[in-house]
Amino acid sequence: MNSIPSILDTDIGDDIDDVFCLALALRCPEIDLRAVTTSMGRTAERAEIVRDLCNQANRRPEIAAGFTTTMGSQPVEEWLTRLYYPFEPKTGEFKADAPEVLRLISQLPAEGILFTIGTMTNAAAAVMARDRSKSFPRIIAMAGEFQRYGHIEFNIRCDPEAANVCFTSGLRVDLIPWSIGPATKLLPADIAALRAATSPLARRVVYYLERFWKIVPNKTNMYDPMTVVAALHPELFEWKRGTVKVELAGRNTYGLTTFHAHDDGPHRIAWDVKADEAKAFLVQRLCQ
Amino acid sequence: MAITVHLDTDIGDDIDDAFCLALLLTSPELEVKSITTVLNDTALRADMCRDLCKAAGVSPKIEGGAKSVITRRPVEFAMKRQPYHSALNRTDNKTNVPAALELLTEARRTADVLLTVGPLTNLALSLVADPDVSRFPRYIAMAGEVATAYHAEWNIRVDTEAAAVVCGAGMPIDFIPWRIGIDTKLSQQEQDELDNASTPVARVLNAFREQFRTVDKRQEMFDPMTVVALLHDDWFTWQRGHMLVETRAEHTYGQTVFRKDNNGPHRVAVAVDTRKAKQFMLDRLSGKPQ
Numbered sequence: 097m098n099s100i101p102s103i104l105d106t107d108i109g110d111d112i113d114d115v116f117c118l119a120l121a122l123r124c125p126e127i128d129l130r131a132v133t134t135s136m137g138r139t140a141e142r143a144e145i146v147r148d149l150c151n152q153a154n155r156r157p158e159i160a161a162g163f164t165t166t167m168g169s170q171p172v173e174e175w176l177t178r179l180y181y182p183f184e185p186k187t188g189e190f191k192a193d194a195p196e197v198l199r200l201i202s203q204l205p206a207e208g209i210l211f212t213i214g215t216m217t218n219a220a221a222a223v224m225a226r227d228r229s230k231s232f233p234r235i236i237a238m239a240g241e242f243q244r245y246g247h248i249e250f251n252i253r254c255d256p257e258a259a260n261v262c263f264t265s266g267l268r269v270d271l272i273p274w275s276i277g278p279a280t281k282l283l284p285a286d287i288a289a290l291r292a293a294t295s296p297l298a299r300r301v302v303y304y305l306e307r308f309w310k311i312v313p314n315k316t317n318m319y320d321p322m323t324v325v326a327a328l329h330p331e332l333f334e335w336k337r338g339t340v341k342v343e344l345a346g347r348n349t350y351g352l353t354t355f356h357a358h359d360d361g362p363h364r365i366a367w368d369v370k371a372d373e374a375k376a377f378l379v380q381r382l383c384q
Numbered sequence: 385m386a387i388t389v390h391l392d393t394d395i396g397d398d399i400d401d402a403f404c405l406a407l408l409l410t411s412p413e414l415e416v417k418s419i420t421t422v423l424n425d426t427a428l429r430a431d432m433c434r435d436l437c438k439a440a441g442v443s444p445k446i447e448g449g450a451k452s453v454i455t456r457r458p459v460e461f462a463m464k465r466q467p468y469h470s471a472l473n474r475t476d477n478k479t480n481v482p483a484a485l486e487l488l489t490e491a492r493r494t495a496d497v498l499l500t501v502g503p504l505t506n507l508a509l510s511l512v513a514d515p516d517v518s519r520f521p522r523y524i525a526m527a528g529e530v531a532t533a534y535h536a537e538w539n540i541r542v543d544t545e546a547a548a549v550v551c552g553a554g555m556p557i558d559f560i561p562w563r564i565g566i567d568t569k570l571s572q573q574e575q576d577e578l579d580n581a582s583t584p585v586a587r588v589l590n591a592f593r594e595q596f597r598t599v600d601k602r603q604e605m606f607d608p609m610t611v612v613a614l615l616h617d618d619w620f621t622w623q624r625g626h627m628l629v630e631t632r633a634e635h636t637y638g639q640t641v642f643r644k645d646n647n648g649p650h651r652v653a654v655a656v657d658t659r660k661a662k663q664f665m666l667d668r669l670s671g672k673p674q
Binding site: 244 | 529530533636641
């Protein structure tokens with residue numbers, strides 16, 4: 097099987113699941129990870145974490161720091177400045193370079209996958225800048241929520257306008273919604289298995305997890321890694337096809353996502369997941 | 385002395401409004417002082433109320449209220465809907481919005497309890513005419529939804545602007561949201577039990593139910609839970625806060641957003657002891673001693 101040309105766009109440094117997602121992508125020979133791009137606020141510092149994890153895996157994808165701001169119309173200063181586990185000591189290797197992010201995404205072939213697991217600002221800019229004479233790669237996004245009342249999912253909430261650009265583009269987007277994350281929460285036995293793993297990458301994942309837990313204790317919801325699991329094992333998910341919309345006009349519902357099911361919609365949402373099997377795949381790959 | 389109640393209802397649509405009024409009329413603690421009807425053919429809806437009241441041997445003041453809605457968003461889905469059941473006896477009474485608003489004004493001044501189980505147009509008009517809520521009855525509304533993702537509940541969706549006026553008016557409101565009705569849906573056995581009831585009120589209710597069954601099968605008990613909540617507050621789990629109505633949105637217009645706040649003016653029922661609530665209602669409607 098040919099490996100899938102891929103780019104991972106991440107706000108790593110926030111919730112810990114981005115670390116797990118990047119580590120999984122680095123551990124999957126089915127994924128040809130050509131670049132990792134960072135979004136949201138302190139993107140240069142996020143890129144340093146990416147470099148660190150890639151080094152541990154002895155992999156050398158292109159790394160670029162993306163947009164430091166968002167397209168959204170509401171202030172998100174708190175999230176733009178937040179970084180739970182920066183790489184220490186700082187290397188200063190990266191500077192925010194949004195044009196480089198757009199260049200990298202533009203080079204991703206149509207059969208590739210753009211994974212977006214943070215705010216969709218970079219992806220939206222790439223969608224707007226795309227060469228319309230060519231097909232755009234498939235997007236798999238950790239974004240939105242469709243089952244939990246009133247829940248405005250974080251990646252959408254940080255930049256609803258960007259998400260709207262992606263969802264109204266007519267491009268194919270598969271979504272891993274918020275509710276898949278708690279369903280695939282890692283349990284103590286999973287963490288114990290990870291602690292017992294001897295690879296430098298697995299050890300580094302545990303290192304970042306422990307730093308994250310000092311601020312957000314015990315959180316192990318696996319939202320983001322499920323994008324990679326879904327790319328390789330879509331049969332582990334129950335999919336619904338239709339159209340996702342982002343509320344941009346609501347006073348109380350700005351950023352809320354809605355889903356209208358229909359057979360020819362451009363979007364698929366993961367409605368349910370075989371959680372044990374999906375987690376087993378993730379943990380097994382990380383522990384290899 | 386009985387607790388005096390004003391009911392504002394869109395009876396004739398879903399069958400639960402008829403259950404609600406029938407339960408009011410078979411509750412000896414309560415005295416239905418006045419009724420207003422809302423949405424479309426409110427004169428016909430008022431006659432349906434008269435059928436049930438006549439069977440109960442009471443004659444509260446009844447007026448047909450607002451036929452249209454305040455919202456300017458398209459609500460043809462509601463305005464074009466034909467009634468699911470009709471009045472057994474038609475009268476010459478016409479829709480009379482000023483008289484309906486007078487009844488509501490009087491109820492706001494004197495009634496112990498206000499129940500609204502339809503779109504909130506009449507009450508919003510009343511509040512626009514007189515925003516003073518320093519004296520307001522205990523108010524329970526079947527409206528909104530706080531558990532199901534992006535569900536714009538019917539009574540709010542049909543007249544979202546009216547709902548926003550009511551929710552923002554400042555008086556305390558207890559909400560029976562959509563989910564409570566789903567949770568108290570009648571089983572076939574419970575429906576059969578009611579089929580055999582022979583009190584005068586039950587006979588009229590069953591005549592309505594028979595008509596309703598020819599067009600719709602739903603048996604969710606949204607509206608009568610306002611009456612159960614009035615009489616058995618402790619059977620419900622309540623959360624206090626602010627019920628907000630989304631009036632600006634494009635895709636989520638008419639949705640309710642509930643913000644928890646221990647000092648908020650609103651309470652919303654998030655759970656109910658369904659067995660007790662349904663049995664209480666069925667026993668009352670069937671005339672069983674309690």
